[in-house]
Amino acid sequence: MAAEPAPTGRLGPQRLLRWESALVLLLVAVAVGGSMAEPGFLSGSNLFYLGLDVGEIALMALPLTLVIVAGEIDLSIASILGLSSALIGYLWNAGWALEVIFPTVMLVGALAGVCNGLLVTRLGLPSLAVTIGTLALYRGLAFVVLGDQAVADFPAKYTRYGITPIPGTHVPYPIALFAVLAVVFAVLLHATPFGRAVFAIGANQETALFSGIRVKRIKLILYMLSGAVSGLAGIVDTLRFASARADNGTGLELAVVAAVLLGGVSIFGGRGTLGGVVAAVFLLGGVRNALILNDVSNDTLNVVTGLLLIGSVVAPSAFRAAARAVRRRRAPPGAPAKPAGST
Amino acid sequence: MGNRTAHAGCQPIAAVVVGGVAIFGGSGSVVGAALGALLLSTIGSALVVLRVPSFWLQAIAGALLIGAIALDRLIGLRLASALRQRSIRDGG
Numbered sequence: 001m002a003a004e005p006a007p008t009g010r011l012g013p014q015r016l017l018r019w020e021s022a023l024v025l026l027l028v029a030v031a032v033g034g035s036m037a038e039p040g041f042l043s044g045s046n047l048f049y050l051g052l053d054v055g056e057i058a059l060m061a062l063p064l065t066l067v068i069v070a071g072e073i074d075l076s077i078a079s080i081l082g083l084s085s086a087l088i089g090y091l092w093n094a095g096w097a098l099e100v101i102f103p104t105v106m107l108v109g110a111l112a113g114v115c116n117g118l119l120v121t122r123l124g125l126p127s128l129a130v131t132i133g134t135l136a137l138y139r140g141l142a143f144v145v146l147g148d149q150a151v152a153d154f155p156a157k158y159t160r161y162g163i164t165p166i167p168g169t170h171v172p173y174p175i176a177l178f179a180v181l182a183v184v185f186a187v188l189l190h191a192t193p194f195g196r197a198v199f200a201i202g203a204n205q206e207t208a209l210f211s212g213i214r215v216k217r218i219k220l221i222l223y224m225l226s227g228a229v230s231g232l233a234g235i236v237d238t239l240r241f242a243s244a245r246a247d248n249g250t251g252l253e254l255a256v257v258a259a260v261l262l263g264g265v266s267i268f269g270g271r272g273t274l275g276g277v278v279a280a281v282f283l284l285g286g287v288r289n290a291l292i293l294n295d296v297s298n299d300t301l302n303v304v305t306g307l308l309l310i311g312s313v314v315a316p317s318a319f320r321a322a323a324r325a326v327r328r329r330r331a332p333p334g335a336p337a338k339p340a341g342s343t
Numbered sequence: 344m345g346n347r348t349a350h351a352g353c354q355p356i357a358a359v360v361v362g363g364v365a366i367f368g369g370s371g372s373v374v375g376a377a378l379g380a381l382l383l384s385t386i387g388s389a390l391v392v393l394r395v396p397s398f399w400l401q402a403i404a405g406a407l408l409i410g411a412i413a414l415d416r417l418i419g420l421r422l423a424s425a426l427r428q429r430s431i432r433d434g435g
Contacts, residue, residue: 125412132356133409140402147398246398 017323019264019316023279030283034290041290044170052163052240054285055174056081056233056249058278060256061263062178062185063226065277068260069189070222071202071269072120072127077230078252079138080112082245084234086142089151089244098158106231112138113227117220135253142246151244162239174236181229186274194218202269254309259284262312284308357408358383383407 034041060077067074084105091101112134119130161173189195200208201215209215238244263280265272287308291301362371362379386407387400 119409119413123413123416125416129360129412130409133405133412135405136357136401136408137405140398140400140405143398144396144402147396 017326019319019323020273020276020279022319023262023264023276023283027279027283027286030286030290034286034293037290038293041293046289046293048165048170048172050282050285050289051170051172051175053289054281055172055178055240056237056252057255057259057285058178058281059174059181059233059236060226060230060252061259061277061281062181062274063222063229064256065260065263065265065272065274066185066189066195066198067222067226068257068265068267069202069269069272070198070219071205072219072222073131073257073267074113074116074127074223074226075131075253075257076112076116076134076138077226077233077256078249079135079142080109080227080230081234081237081249081252082142082247083112083138083145084109084231085238085244085248086146086246088235088238089149090145092151092154092244098154102235105234106228109231109234110224110228113223113225113230114220116227117223120223121216121219139246139250146244146246148246152242154239154242154244159239159242162236162242174240177232177236182274182278189274198222199270202266202271204270255284255305258309258312261316262308264316266316267313280312284312355380357404361407361411 031042040046060081064074064077087105087108088098088101091104092098096104116127116131116134119125119134120127165172166176189198197208197213197218200211200213201218205215234248237248241248259281260272260277261267262284263272263277265277284305288301288305291304296304358380359371359376360379361382362375362377383404386403387397390397390400390403
């Protein structure tokens with residue numbers, strides 16, 4: 001029963017009264033507001049660049065959603081991205097073919113994730129502390145591998161996938177990849193026993209354990225997925241900038257965590273939907289893009305991003321409190337009436 | 344710029360944890376944290392003297408951080424089981 005992401009069993013308009021619908025409204029508001037301020041906002045080419053801009057964040061948000069729903073966190077994702085990018089440069093310099101390099105770096109990403117997972121599950125260490133450690137460790141290893149040089153002599157045959165849309169559309173390749181993976185992760189989280197186990201672990205780990213759920217194994221798999229997708233994001237990032245560097249994607253983990261939390265996933269685990277996270281990724285990307293189009297300076301952009309991050313933590317829980325208050329007021333007459341002062 | 348801030352953001356946490364402040368809260372000392380910072384900056388200086396590329400420092404700081412938490416956890420577990428055994432002995 002812990003698998004229920006939000007109270008959806010009710011009928012009527014109350015069913016729509018949830019954070020995800022508010023996100024969709026906000027997304028529409030950003031689209032309308034953005035195109036009023038700048039007519040080209042909804043043009044195909046701008047949406048293409050918007051998609052390109054959120055590609056890595058969108059990809060890494062998918063497995064991180066599952067990790068956070070399970071009540072854990074992974075702050076090392078952007079460092080795994082950097083390690084993956086540095087490895088691409090190193091192996092390319094060593095004369096490997098890109099067809100071999102790409103699966104290799106995804107495998108290394110998965111291994112990095114397994115290291116996180118083993119430290120969290122086998123030693124029982126807090127995931128926040130472990131992944132702050134590996135945040136430094138993996139980024140450090142990226143610098144050990146490639147130093148501060150940049151490798152940029154990749155053939156255009158490959159780098160064009162990072163900067164051109166799929167022919168005949170305005171869809172960037174990374175977003176197409178993201179769409180496929182989003183469906184896979186949504187099914188995994190919301191329509192399989194594995195996903196229900198993830199919710200159960202996040203809701204109450206002990207209960208899940210005593211219900212026969214293999215808590216450690218599932219967490220290990222989640223960290224492995226997170227690492228592998230971060231390795232994939234490293235490939236996307238390297239192709240987009242046609243440059244393999246150890247400091248690629250530095251600090252990106254906070255943008256990803258912000259998107260997941262804004263998507264309505266509880267930081268304490270046990271609650272959230274993948275659809276909400278997808279909406280939040282594009283909401284944050286859209287706001288940023290609209291501001292850039294209106295020549296907002298980078299400093300202001302950073303302030304706005306920071307405010308959005310704080311808002312992303314406060315808004316979903318404030319919204320839930322408000323929605324609860326509304327439900328309580330509309331409760332049937334038989335229900336015990338509670339004073340509204342406790343919000 | 345981003346790289347430098349990320350680097351600086353991690354270093355104090357590593358120093359404090361390496362210095363024996365528990366990440367869960369509830370134990371630790373300022374002296375320990377200062378010793379942790381001293382250890383990390385000494386390692387940094389030693390790397391320069393040994394002509395090791397400074398890129399290693401961040402990796403070493405991360406590894407030390409994980410090592411410190413893991414060690415803290417292992418000692419905690421050992422201590423807990425020792426206490427339990429003693430209380431069983433005293434009780435029986």
